[in-house]
Amino acid sequence: MEKRSRSFYVLAAFFAVFLVFLYGPTITIAILSFQGPQGGLTFPMRGVSLHWFHDLFEQQAVGDIWGSFSRSLTLGLMVMVTTVVVSVMGGLAFRKRFPGSGAIFYLIITSLVIPSILVSLGVGLIFSQSGLAVHWSTSGFGAQLTWTLPFGLLIMFAVFNRFDKSYEEAARDQGASAWQTVRYVVLPIIAPMLIGVALFGFTLSYDEFARTLLTAGSYNTLPLEIYGMTTNVTTPVIFALGTLTTAFSFGIIGLFLAIVVILNKRRSRHGSDAGKGMV
Amino acid sequence: MTDQTQPVSSTAPAAKARAKAPFSLSRLPDAVTGWLLSLPLVLVLFFFLLLPIAMIVVVSFWGATEFSIYPAFQFDNYEFLLTSPVTYQVFLNTVKYALITWAITLVIGFTVAYFLAFHVRTLTWQIVLFLLCTIPFWTSNIIRMISWIPFLGRNGIANSTLISMGVIDEPLEWLLFSDFSVILAFVHLYTLFMVVPIFNTMMRIDRSLIEAAYDNGASGLQTLTNVIIPLTKPGIMIGSIFVVTLVMGDFITVRFMSGSQKANVGRLISNDIALLQYPSAAATAVILLITVLLVISILLRFVDIRKEL
Numbered sequence: 251m252e253k254r255s256r257s258f259y260v261l262a263a264f265f266a267v268f269l270v271f272l273y274g275p276t277i278t279i280a281i282l283s284f285q286g287p288q289g290g291l292t293f294p295m296r297g298v299s300l301h302w303f304h305d306l307f308e309q310q311a312v313g314d315i316w317g318s319f320s321r322s323l324t325l326g327l328m329v330m331v332t333t334v335v336v337s338v339m340g341g342l343a344f345r346k347r348f349p350g351s352g353a354i355f356y357l358i359i360t361s362l363v364i365p366s367i368l369v370s371l372g373v374g375l376i377f378s379q380s381g382l383a384v385h386w387s388t389s390g391f392g393a394q395l396t397w398t399l400p401f402g403l404l405i406m407f408a409v410f411n412r413f414d415k416s417y418e419e420a421a422r423d424q425g426a427s428a429w430q431t432v433r434y435v436v437l438p439i440i441a442p443m444l445i446g447v448a449l450f451g452f453t454l455s456y457d458e459f460a461r462t463l464l465t466a467g468s469y470n471t472l473p474l475e476i477y478g479m480t481t482n483v484t485t486p487v488i489f490a491l492g493t494l495t496t497a498f499s500f501g502i503i504g505l506f507l508a509i510v511v512i513l514n515k516r517r518s519r520h521g522s523d524a525g526k527g528m529v
Numbered sequence: 530m531t532d533q534t535q536p537v538s539s540t541a542p543a544a545k546a547r548a549k550a551p552f553s554l555s556r557l558p559d560a561v562t563g564w565l566l567s568l569p570l571v572l573v574l575f576f577f578l579l580l581p582i583a584m585i586v587v588v589s590f591w592g593a594t595e596f597s598i599y600p601a602f603q604f605d606n607y608e609f610l611l612t613s614p615v616t617y618q619v620f621l622n623t624v625k626y627a628l629i630t631w632a633i634t635l636v637i638g639f640t641v642a643y644f645l646a647f648h649v650r651t652l653t654w655q656i657v658l659f660l661l662c663t664i665p666f667w668t669s670n671i672i673r674m675i676s677w678i679p680f681l682g683r684n685g686i687a688n689s690t691l692i693s694m695g696v697i698d699e700p701l702e703w704l705l706f707s708d709f710s711v712i713l714a715f716v717h718l719y720t721l722f723m724v725v726p727i728f729n730t731m732m733r734i735d736r737s738l739i740e741a742a743y744d745n746g747a748s749g750l751q752t753l754t755n756v757i758i759p760l761t762k763p764g765i766m767i768g769s770i771f772v773v774t775l776v777m778g779d780f781i782t783v784r785f786m787s788g789s790q791k792a793n794v795g796r797l798i799s800n801d802i803a804l805l806q807y808p809s810a811a812a813t814a815v816i817l818l819i820t821v822l823l824v825i826s827i828l829l830r831f832v833d834i835r836k837e838l
Contacts, residue, residue, distance in 0.1 A: 257749065261644040265658070268641055271717065272665055275676035278686070282679055292679040293686060340570045348563030355835065357574050363770060363825050364578070365778025367798050368814050372581020375588055375807060392577035399573060408838040453667035460781060464802065476671050480785065492672040499668040507660070 276496060283489035291486060302490035315475055315491060322472040325386055326456040329394050333402045333451030334444055336395075341406025342432070345413075362400035366460030369393050374464035389465040397461055398454045402447045409443045442510045449506040453499060582818070589811035598807050606812035616797075616813075620820070623793040626708075626783070627776040630715040634772050635765065637716070638723025642764075643757070645724075646731035647739075655732075662724050674714050674785050681705035681713075706788035714786045719775055723768035730764030730837065731757070766832035770825055777821050794820075 282289070286297025306315060344351060373393045377384045384390070417439065421431045437444075459473040466474055472495065479488050592601040610616050641662065649655045665673065680686045681704040688700040703709055734757065742752040780795025794817045801810035 255749075258648045261640065261648055264640055265644050268637060268720075269661060272662070272720075275680060275717070276665075276668075276673065278679050279672075279676040292682055292684055293689070336569045336573065339566045343563045343566030343570075346559045346563060348560040351563060351567075354567055354571060354574075357571075357578065359825075359829075359834065360822075361574055361578050363774040363821060364582075365774070365795060365814075365817055365821060367778065367780055367795055368585060368818060369578065369581055371798065371802060371807070371810060371814055372585045373577055375584045375811070376581055379584070392573065395573050396577050399570065403570070404838060407835070411838055449667065457667070457669040457671075459671060460779075473669060473671055476669070476675075477781070480671070480675060488675060492669075492675055496668050496672055500664070503664055503667050 279489040280493045283486055283493040285486045289486055291484065302487045305487045306490055313475060318470045318472045318475040321386055321469055322456050325391060325471060326452045328391055329398055329455035330448050330451035332395060333398045334448050336399060337402030337406045337447050340403050341410050344407060345410050358400050358403055361396045369396050369461045370464040384465050384467040386466040386469055386471055390462050393461040393465040394455045394458050397458060398451045401450045401454065405443060405447050409440050442513045445506055445510050449503065453502060585811045585814050588808055589815050591808040593806050593808045606809050610812050610816065619792045619794055619797050623777055626712065626715065626793060627773050629712055630719065630776045631769060631772050633716050634720045634723045637720050638727055638768060641724050642728035642731055645728055659728060662721055666721050670718055673718060674782060677710065677714060681710055706790055708791060710786045711783055711791060714782050715776055718782065719772050722771035722775065726767035727761055727764040730761050734760050763832045763837045766828055767834065767837060770828050773824055774821055
């Protein structure tokens, strides 16, 4: 093997520092969340305890975090399913140009780049002016979709740009209907990427803040609840909460990645036959 | 296992079904299929993107009392906004944040992507290290902001380390609740929006082009500036679009990391909202939207996103 150049080591060191920069703060609050009961928001550690995690389960100490957690979880799953379905349909639609596809594409880009607070403000205004009550499962749900759908669609566009159309032609030649082709050929092939879209849909919703701010109504989602805590909580309990929800996110990411790995393994075991990949 | 044989055996019924059902998907013209398939998407974007934007534009001409807003067609909100020196100051500050963050994330993002794409040799390691860079994207931004507090506070890790090393005698006051901490948080949150598209573009560069450059006697630096950077431009542009729009539209990072001491346009809007001054918030939002779309349309001239996916 070719010898590593000096620039490799310089760049590797740079990359390592970048990773420390990315993860260092998160690891720090994870450590600090185990502060003793007298501990403060920074080092030194005054003892080690689960005191602040225990506090999370006391209603009066932190407000309604478990209620907001279950709302965020439900909303995340709703957004995830919708994002996957709508993105796949959109991806299929965009494989052929049709009148209006250009305009829709720019609409998607707009949805991605528009400052989140505009969506929040606009959706909030529409609901309040038409006399509807804002609620996380209606206005909040729609506002979050404007953030998750562009990511899902861009992934689907990328997937279909690389999609080998001869699989479909083979299916059609053998007499499969359009629906059969999609169901038994296209979907199994793109399944691992759909897991990726689902991951984006769920996590972006679960962590979404700005677009939910004015559209969630009187019941907060978890990020809104955490944000509320930042203004009046000055104890490590907020680190404990941060650590728990980050651990939850890592768990979700790990779960999705594991599914992708398993799908890919299974596929390579069965050879390249697409029809078998779905089992 | 039966699935594999099913399409073969069902040839005749499938053909029959197609002949029978006049509304079968495959018989529809492409345009109609396209419209039907993108209908859910269009509905969502119509009700939760277009309509809200229209509503904001409408409300920006409305009037407001202390407690309520009323329909009107007046230019008061814009007049107030465009004649107030605060507006220009805040817009300038927003552009400043965007430019500084853009420059830093570009340098870091390019370097990281370059390392991953050209110096990491196996695909497995590339994927693993790339995932390490992207995982924070799927965690909470607010938690990631909060996690800077133990570092930057007056008695935080940075200050105590510097003092114990003898670099400074007094704690630095500008570490937290300053432009510094705001930009630090922006860089921390948004660098991966640069890494991902730049890495994506770099991975598509034909490696033989780089070997050709070396074979023709180009140095490493010359290859970088004459071959890799020009070919990476689309990725750089997409990353720039992300970073610039995220920073320009932000209000929460600035508010949290500056301890409400600094302002940008997003905060101007959210302050008006907090005071229930929706028409004035809407007018500021319209100006912000126009600014952002102008910037994007300029950046989009350099890249065809559909081709780059």
